[in-house]
Amino acid sequence: MVKIAVLVKQVPDTNSKIQISNDRVDLSSVKMVMSPYDEFAVENALLHREAVGGTVTAITVGGNSADKVLKDAKAIGVDEIVRLDCTEYMDSNAFQTVISGVISQDGYEVVYCGKSSADTGSGSTGPGVAEKLGWASVSNVTDIQFTDGMTVTVPTEGGNAIINVSAPLVVSCDKGSIKVRKPNVKGIMMAKRAQVDVKSLNPNPSNVTVVSQTMPAEKPAGKKFEGGQSAETVVQLLREEANII
Amino acid sequence: MTDTVVIAEISKGKVSPTTNELISAANILGTDCTLVIPCTDSSLADQASNISGVAKIIAAKSSVFTNYDASGWAQALDSVAPQGIIVTAASAQSKDLAARIAARRNVSVVQDVISIDGTTLSTPIYSGKAIENVAINGNVVVSIRPNVFPGVSNDGSCDIQVIDASGDLSTAVKELVERASTRLDVSEANIIISGGRGMGSPDNFSHLEEIADTLGAAVGASRAAVDTWDDIPHSMQVGQTGKTVNPNLYIAVGISGAIQHLAGMRSSKYIVAINKDADAPIFQYADYGIVSTWEEALPVLSSALSNMLS
Numbered sequence: 001m002v003k004i005a006v007l008v009k010q011v012p013d014t015n016s017k018i019q020i021s022n023d024r025v026d027l028s029s030v031k032m033v034m035s036p037y038d039e040f041a042v043e044n045a046l047l048h049r050e051a052v053g054g055t056v057t058a059i060t061v062g063g064n065s066a067d068k069v070l071k072d073a074k075a076i077g078v079d080e081i082v083r084l085d086c087t088e089y090m091d092s093n094a095f096q097t098v099i100s101g102v103i104s105q106d107g108y109e110v111v112y113c114g115k116s117s118a119d120t121g122s123g124s125t126g127p128g129v130a131e132k133l134g135w136a137s138v139s140n141v142t143d144i145q146f147t148d149g150m151t152v153t154v155p156t157e158g159g160n161a162i163i164n165v166s167a168p169l170v171v172s173c174d175k176g177s178i179k180v181r182k183p184n185v186k187g188i189m190m191a192k193r194a195q196v197d198v199k200s201l202n203p204n205p206s207n208v209t210v211v212s213q214t215m216p217a218e219k220p221a222g223k224k225f226e227g228g229q230s231a232e233t234v235v236q237l238l239r240e241e242a243n244i245i
Numbered sequence: 246m247t248d249t250v251v252i253a254e255i256s257k258g259k260v261s262p263t264t265n266e267l268i269s270a271a272n273i274l275g276t277d278c279t280l281v282i283p284c285t286d287s288s289l290a291d292q293a294s295n296i297s298g299v300a301k302i303i304a305a306k307s308s309v310f311t312n313y314d315a316s317g318w319a320q321a322l323d324s325v326a327p328q329g330i331i332v333t334a335a336s337a338q339s340k341d342l343a344a345r346i347a348a349r350r351n352v353s354v355v356q357d358v359i360s361i362d363g364t365t366l367s368t369p370i371y372s373g374k375a376i377e378n379v380a381i382n383g384n385v386v387v388s389i390r391p392n393v394f395p396g397v398s399n400d401g402s403c404d405i406q407v408i409d410a411s412g413d414l415s416t417a418v419k420e421l422v423e424r425a426s427t428r429l430d431v432s433e434a435n436i437i438i439s440g441g442r443g444m445g446s447p448d449n450f451s452h453l454e455e456i457a458d459t460l461g462a463a464v465g466a467s468r469a470a471v472d473t474w475d476d477i478p479h480s481m482q483v484g485q486t487g488k489t490v491n492p493n494l495y496i497a498v499g500i501s502g503a504i505q506h507l508a509g510m511r512s513s514k515y516i517v518a519i520n521k522d523a524d525a526p527i528f529q530y531a532d533y534g535i536v537s538t539w540e541e542a543l544p545v546l547s548s549a550l551s552n553m554l555s
Contacts, residue, residue, distance in 0.1 A: 014485040014505050018374040025375055036486045091353040092344070118485060120370055120377075122356035123337075124344035127315050131348035136415030137315045139341045151419065155337075155480070157256060157433065161312065162420040172341075175479045175486070208353045208385060211365055211378045216511070224523075224534035228541025234517060234533045235549035242515045242532070244493045245436075245460065245553065 002054035002167065005103055006045040006078065007113040007125065009060060010069040011035040014118050023212040034069050037114025039180045040173040044144055045112040046077050046181070051146035055079045059102065061095070063087040067196050075183035075191035082197045091206035092124045098203050099125065100132035109167040115140050115174045126172030135168040142176035247384065248329035249275040252322060252346075253282040253293065254339060254391075256433075260293045263334045265396030268298040270389045271332045272397075273361045279303060280403075281326050283310045283318065287407040297401030304405050309412040312421075313338055319345035321412030328384065335388040337432065347386035354386040355379060359393050359512075372485040372508035392435075392491050392514070428454070431483055434463035436494045439483055439510075441467040443499020443520065444539060447476035452543045453498060459550045465490070467500045484509035498539050502527030519543070 012018065012030040019026045034042075045056045057080040058073035060066050070081035084098060103111055111130075116123035123139065130137030142160075143153035152171065154161050165171075183191070225233060238245045249271035254263040260282060271278045279301040282290040290304035305325045309317040323346055331346060333339040335357040347354035359376075360367040366387065370377045381387075424430070431437050438453050438460070450464065457464045465488075466481040483490055485508040495513035500506060502518070502525055510516070511530050518531035521538045528534040535542050 012371065014372075014508075015503070017504060018371045020375060025370070092347065092355075093351060093353040096348055118371070120356075120368075121372055121489065122344075122354070122368075123340050124347070124354050124356060127341045127344040128348040128354070130316070131319060131345045135316075137341075137345070138416060139315065140337050155430075156313070156421065159421060159423040161418050162422060164417045164419050206353070207382045208355060209380050209382075211380050213370065214376050214378065216369070216373060216376050219511075219530060219532075222516075222528075222530075222532040222534060224528060224531070224536065226536050228535070228537040228543075228545050230535050230537070231519070231542045231546035232549045234535060235546065235553060237533055238494065238515065238517070239553060242494075244515055245550070 002048065002052055002110055003108050004045050004048055004054055004056045005108040005111045006041050006056060006058050006073070007060070007099065007111065008038045008042065008058050008069050008073055009035045009117045010062060010066050011118040020213060020215055023214070025213045032068070034072050035114050035117040037116060037173055037175070040175055040178065041112040041114050042073050042076065042078065043178055043180045044171065044173050047144070047178070048110065048146060057082055057108070059084065061086055061098070070196055071191040071194065074194045075187040076181050077187065080197065081194060082199060084201050085198050086201045086203060089206065089210060090203050091208035092122070092128055094203045094206050096125060096128040096132050098201055100129045102199065103129065104133060111170045113170070113172050115172045123172065126170045130170035133168065135170055136165060137170040137172070138163060138165055139172040140174045141171050142174045144171070247275040248277045248279070248327060250279045250281060250326045250329050250331045252331065252333045252339070252342070253280060254334040254336065255283065258289070260289065262396060263391045264293070265296065265399070266391060266394040267332050267334060267389050268296065268397045269394045270358070270361060271330070272298050274330050274332065274387065279327055281305050281322060283322060285310050287405070290405050294403060294405055295399045295401055296397065296403070297399065298397035299401065299403050302403050302405045304407045305410040306407055307410040307412060309414060312418045314414045314416050315341055315345050316415040317412035318342055319349050321410035322346060323349050325408045325410045330384055331386040333386070333388045335390045340388050343386045343388040350384070352384050352386060354388070355381065356388045357390050358387050359390050369512070372489055373511055374504070374508050390491065392493070428457060429463040431463045431465040431481060431490055432488050435492050436460045436462035437465045437483070437490060437492045438462050438496040438498065439465035439467065439500060440470055440498050441500030442469040442473055443501070444470065447474040450477065452539070456543065456547050456550060459547065459554060467503070467506045469503070497527050498543065500527055501525045502530065
């Protein structure tokens with residue numbers, strides 16, 4: 001029996017357009033979904049439970065609106081759902097301190113998360129939380145086998161490393177070859193009724209603060225040519241104008 | 246100003262030229278840069294002895310550096326690195342390491358930095374659809390996106406101090422499997438040629454591979470291509486749910502330019518787009534656009550490149 005936590009985060013759908021107002025990203029009209037790599041984290045956590053027995057708890061940080069991402073996880077089969085109630089900005093150190101505190105206090109043995117979230121893309125949470133707990137971590141994991149202990153596949157320069165790991169452990173998941181299960185009607189009904197365990201937080205002050213969020217600089221218009229023969233011109237330009245080949 | 250520490254980026258058993266870029270960035274963030282080179286044999290550090298912009302070079306020697314182990318590497322590097330702002334590369338492995346070292350030192354990490362202005366750092370968010378500017382206060386760990394900062398030159402001279410570093414492995418590599426193909430991965434390449442669903446079938450990616458071989462490039466794909474064809478693996482996917490890349494040259498073939506894809510490649514230095522639809526969004530980001538079917542354009546591109554590079 002293993003006690004598993006999976007960290008999930010609500011982010012804008014990756015097909016959505018990001019807009020800025022008053023120096024901040026404006027998410028008011030954007031569809032929010034579970035961060036894509038977190039879907040693989042949930043799936044791997046469920047496969048782990050199915051292989052060895054145990055429980056899976058999905059944990060997120062946010063306000064009321066973040067309950068949706070927990071219900072989505074519940075609908076596909078996690079046992080418990082926990083929201084750490086906080087809407088203020090935390091830098092990575094404050095954030096990981098909060099998460100590792102809950103993991104340690106509630107006695108989880110294995111933590112799954114996505115390799116990075118689709119909003120910040122930083123990928124710091126998995127390894128950072130592991131370090132704060134004094135645990136091992138493996139990141140960008142594309143495959144997990146649960147026969148003969150636990151073995152993960154991690155891409156390396158030039159190939160893959162097959163690595164033996166054991167709990168306590170944090171696993172940051174990449175897409176890999178597993179298919180993410182979809183919720184069925186029964187799951188969705190259960191998720192609707194499920195209670196979110198809301199925990200209040202008192203995070204440490206942040207030493208990194210957000211000054212502004214802005215749009216990236218626009219690129220000047222390029223040159224456009226008609227017809228396949230112009231590929232020859234483009235090759236010339238890549239050498240003479242761009243100097244890159 | 247605060248002291249800085251650069252963790253050398255190691256690639257193919259050598260100190261990667263990305264390290265020179267990290268030193269440039271470190272010298273904007275602070276002074277007295279110490280370069281720490283993780284190695285199993287200190288001779289690896291010798292090639293860095295003429296790197297400029299550093300006050301000190303430490304070869305951190307340990308058997309823990311044989312294979313990547315996040316916990317062991319963070320422990321060993323923390324034991325030899327002086328206090329200060331720590332700078333790493335924003336490669337997948339080094340971002341992971343940066344996060345562990347930051348947590349170990351009880352400071353924050355700012356990942357994938359693309360510009361530095363005093364104590365304000367800029368990083369792409371939403372895979373580059375927007376930029377976040379953050380202020381740092383005190384020591385932090387910073388990972389720097391490769392291919393953005395100019396590198397320092399190799400005309401310095403600095404003694405190398407070898408220090409035995411120790412770290413405990415927390416994972417055990419059972420097996421290293423080499424990639425079947427000798428072609429580069431998109432995350433490692435300076436030039437990428439990517440195909441989208443406009444390629445019509447996965448078999449047609451052979452035309453992209455031929456050009457990739459001429460250029461020493463990697464072959465990438467859009468999400469549409471990866472989702473449509475099982476023969477195109479996710480490891481080739483460039484975009485917000487694939488790999489974010491910024492090579493010197495990105496050639497997009499039969500890719501319309503979904504917002505998802507643009508997010509993963511728009512920061513490439515030069516972008517060439519080949520698409521039969523003159524209104525495809527990819528052309529707004531292309532330095533050189535070719536309105537044509539790939540069937541017409543690729544043979545011309547291929548022979549022009551072969552003639553130039555042979």
